Amino acid sequence: MSTVTEQQAQAGLEALGLGVAAGQWSYRHFLGHLLHGERSARHERTVALNLQFARFPALKRLAQFEPAAQPSLDPRLIEELATGRYLAEGRNVVFLGPPGVSKTHLAIGLGVACAEMGHRVYFTTVMALARRFGQAVADHKLHRELHNYTRPKLLIIDEVGYLKLEPAQASLLFQVIAQRYDTGGAIVLTSNKAFAEWGEVFAGDAIMASAALDRLLHKATVVTLRGDSYRLRERKKAGLPSPALDQPSTKERDN
Numbered sequence: 001m002s003t004v005t006e007q008q009a010q011a012g013l014e015a016l017g018l019g020v021a022a023g024q025w026s027y028r029h030f031l032g033h034l035l036h037g038e039r040s041a042r043h044e045r046t047v048a049l050n051l052q053f054a055r056f057p058a059l060k061r062l063a064q065f066e067p068a069a070q071p072s073l074d075p076r077l078i079e080e081l082a083t084g085r086y087l088a089e090g091r092n093v094v095f096l097g098p099p100g101v102s103k104t105h106l107a108i109g110l111g112v113a114c115a116e117m118g119h120r121v122y123f124t125t126v127m128a129l130a131r132r133f134g135q136a137v138a139d140h141k142l143h144r145e146l147h148n149y150t151r152p153k154l155l156i157i158d159e160v161g162y163l164k165l166e167p168a169q170a171s172l173l174f175q176v177i178a179q180r181y182d183t184g185g186a187i188v189l190t191s192n193k194a195f196a197e198w199g200e201v202f203a204g205d206a207i208m209a210s211a212a213l214d215r216l217l218h219k220a221t222v223v224t225l226r227g228d229s230y231r232l233r234e235r236k237k238a239g240l241p242s243p244a245l246d247q248p249s250t251k252e253r254d255n
Contacts, residue, residue: 043118050115053152056123062109065102070225077223081110084117087153090184092216096191097225103190104158106223110188111156119153126160129176130169137168146172150179154186161193161201170202174212181215189216 051059062082067075086093093110095103107123114121124132129149136145149155155176165173180187191201195213199206 046118047116050118050120051112054111054115054121054123056108056111058108059112060105060108061112062106065105065109069102070227072226073223077221078106081221082113084114084119086221087114087117087119087186090186090219092187092189092220094189094191094216094220094222095225096194096222097227098192099162101225101227103225107156107158107188107190111154114154120151121154121156122149122152123156123158124149125158126165126173127163129157129173130165133169133172142172146175146179149176150183150185152185154188155180156188158190160189160191161197164200165203167203167205170205170208174202174208177212177215181218187216 062078065078067073067078081093085091093107095106097103111121111123133142133145136142157173157176177187193201195217198209198213202209202212
């Protein structure tokens with residue numbers, strides 16, 4: 001605690017003490033006020049630790065989401081998810097859609113809300129998860145790593161389907177989904193692939209993909225997002241060409 005903060009706290013306690021001495025506050029009221037302040041400070045520390053543990057790539061809140069960018073999305077659904085009821089129910093949330101339609105924003109927003117409720121949450125892309133499992137296998141620590149992904153109240157898995165997994169990686173992703181299903185832990189997942197294409201996600205193993213989806217969707221809210229990429233819309237507003245137009249042609253690159 002800084003010197004200034006200590007001085008402010010001391011001044012606050014002295015003022016409260018004078019209020020008690022003057023008969024303005026009962027001792028019960030005074031003690032309740034102190035305990036409330038301690039609980040608030042403890043909650044703030046918990047939230048700070050939760051946000052640090054989560055490893056979000058950026059801090060995005062649901063309040064920053066622009067509903068106008070997704071007119072087909074019912075705002076009441078986001079409001080319901082923001083209550084955290086899905087966490088108590090062990091209900092998964094799956095955001096589907098093309099790149100740039102705010103899937104990751106909404107996933108992180110739910111994660112931040114979860115952390116602020118006092119729960120542990122962990123964010124990872126599916127490829128980062130695969131890399132960590134690969135290292136855990138090499139270090140003979142696979143069981144411990146699996147435990148790390150089943151322990152948090154909420155696990156966010158981002159970018160499922162953007163890159164094809166190797167068979168061993170797909171198997172480990174399935175184990176994470178299966179173990180969280182068994183323990184009732186909620187998953188928030190984003191993907192650019194329709195469920196019919198998840199055989200590709202799981203290294204061409206349609207049976208494993210079906211088994212993963214069976215567990216993931218048993219209790220789940222599926223949100224399908226549509227429209228143009230948010231980043232492309234911003235470029236258009238700024239009068240900039242699309243990234244494809246920025247790239248030199250094959251002939252130009254060869255010269």
